Amino acid sequence: MNRDRELSSFFSEAAKDYIRPIRDMKNFLRLAAFGVLAFSASHVSAAPKSPAKPAAKRVDLKFCPIAMEEAKPSANSVKYKNYNVNFCCPGCDGAFKSLSNAEKDKKIAEVLKKQNAKKS
Numbered sequence: 736m737n738r739d740r741e742l743s744s745f746f747s748e749a750a751k752d753y754i755r756p757i758r759d760m761k762n763f764l765r766l767a768a769f770g771v772l773a774f775s776a777s778h779v780s781a782a783p784k785s786p787a788k789p790a791a792k793r794v795d796l797k798f799c800p801i802a803m804e805e806a807k808p809s810a811n812s813v814k815y816k817n818y819n820v821n822f823c824c825p826g827c828d829g830a831f832k833s834l835s836n837a838e839k840d841k842k843i844a845e846v847l848k849k850q851n852a853k854k855s
């Protein structure tokens with residue numbers, strides 16, 4: 736009478752051994768699918784077309800907010816809010832820094848207006 740139990744447990748063990756590879760295969764396929772998704776997601780985000788970075792993207796200002804002249808890469812640049820504020824000459828950055836935030840915002844708005852007008 737114990738034998739029946741042994742037998743049934745043997746069969747259930749056998750069944751497990753039979754089912755397990757299938758389950759593993761399912762897990763493998765799920766992992767593989769996830770891997771493909773993760774890869775394509777990372778691949779897409781690495782593409783230069785989509786600058787969807789988690790960090791706030793910075794806007795480069797192409798004109799000096801002080802003189803409204805075209806900014807030169809040799810001059811200093813200052814990070815303000817999410818802008819890279821560029822200047823036409825050294826010294827303008829100091830002038831910019833001494834402005835109040837309201838004045839800075841106003842200057843940046845002027846620069847953006849100017850560079851957007853130039854772009855189109």
Ligand SMILES: [Zn+2]
Nearest residue numbers: 799823824827
């Ligand atoms: Zn300047």
